[in-house]
Amino acid sequence: MWIYEKKLEYPVRVSQPDVRMAKYLITQFGGPDGELGAAVRYLSQRYTMPINQAKGTLTDIGSEEFGHWEMIGTMVYKLLKDASVDEIKKAGLGGYYAEHARGVYPQSAGDVPFSAAAFAVKGDAVADLTENMAAEEKARATYETLLQLTDDACLKDSIKFLREREVVHFQRFGECLRLVQEYNNSKKCFATS
Amino acid sequence: MDKDQYNLLTKLQVYQFAAEDLGMFLNTHPENEKAIHDFNYVIKKQQMIKEEYEKRYGPLTPDRSVEEGDRWRWIDDPWPWEIE
Ligand SMILES: [Fe+2]
Numbered sequence: 176m177w178i179y180e181k182k183l184e185y186p187v188r189v190s191q192p193d194v195r196m197a198k199y200l201i202t203q204f205g206g207p208d209g210e211l212g213a214a215v216r217y218l219s220q221r222y223t224m225p226i227n228q229a230k231g232t233l234t235d236i237g238s239e240e241f242g243h244w245e246m247i248g249t250m251v252y253k254l255l256k257d258a259s260v261d262e263i264k265k266a267g268l269g270g271y272y273a274e275h276a277r278g279v280y281p282q283s284a285g286d287v288p289f290s291a292a293a294f295a296v297k298g299d300a301v302a303d304l305t306e307n308m309a310a311e312e313k314a315r316a317t318y319e320t321l322l323q324l325t326d327d328a329c330l331k332d333s334i335k336f337l338r339e340r341e342v343v344h345f346q347r348f349g350e351c352l353r354l355v356q357e358y359n360n361s362k363k364c365f366a367t368s
Numbered sequence: 369m370d371k372d373q374y375n376l377l378t379k380l381q382v383y384q385f386a387a388e389d390l391g392m393f394l395n396t397h398p399e400n401e402k403a404i405h406d407f408n409y410v411i412k413k414q415q416m417i418k419e420e421y422e423k424r425y426g427p428l429t430p431d432r433s434v435e436e437g438d439r440w441r442w443i444d445d446p447w448p449w450e451i452e
Contacts, residue, residue: 222449227443
């Protein structure tokens with residue numbers, strides 16, 4: 176089960192309201208390659224993993240992604256909090272404002288509400304872990320483009336932390352994939368000998 | 369999972385749930401003395417049982433110190449969904 180800890184994994188501060196940036200960031204909150212999708216995808220894949228290293232790694236990374244989801248939610252909240260309705264309209268979030276006001280709603284940058292299609296679960300450890308490695312690289316690439324879209328040094332600092340975590344997750348999944356392949360090979364050898 | 373471990377786990381689940389439920393009640397009744405008293409009782413029991421369980425069967429969270437020379441036991445099975 177899960178217990179919530181009342182702190183962010185890494186501090187989130189913003190220098191000023193920025194509706195445009197909130198609009199880009201929200202895709203990491205509720206878009207197809209976002210943190211919510213990653214969290215539930217990894218935690219859903221755990222059940223059929225053949226080795227304990229992979230069960231543990233998916234549990235830990237899946238849980239950490241919820242921490243990242245909270246960091247993104249905090250960024251969006253802070254970027255919208257003191258923005259005027261006029262600024263919100265000008266940045267193209269008028270439709271969003273009509274439906275959600277300054278609420279933080281899980282959707283993509285293109286206004287598509289969060290979809291369970293983001294939870295890829297194949298039930299095959301090699302396929303799932305390979306998928307996750309690609310997902311981590313996609314998230315890293317997204318954070319890199321997001322870094323180009325803002326000059327806010329405070330915000331950049333938090334985004335850089337998230338980018339680095341994607342790199343670490345990619346490495347850990349790579350190690351799990353290698354261990355699963357070794358496990359699969361040892362089973363094959365055993366079965367044919 | 370052997371019977372002793374299963375029974376201790378059940379006991380932990382009982383007290384942990386009681387603490388969770390009382391805590392939730394306290395969110396909307398933060399000054400209720402009876403609930404605070406009960407909460408303190410179950411949380412103390414929960415802590416004692418958790419300590420015993422972890423000493424005997426390994427960590428329940430991945431933030432426990434590891435004895436020098438021991439291995440990282442966090443990943444050991446059974447995982448929750450594997451317990452019969
Ligand atoms: Fe990640």
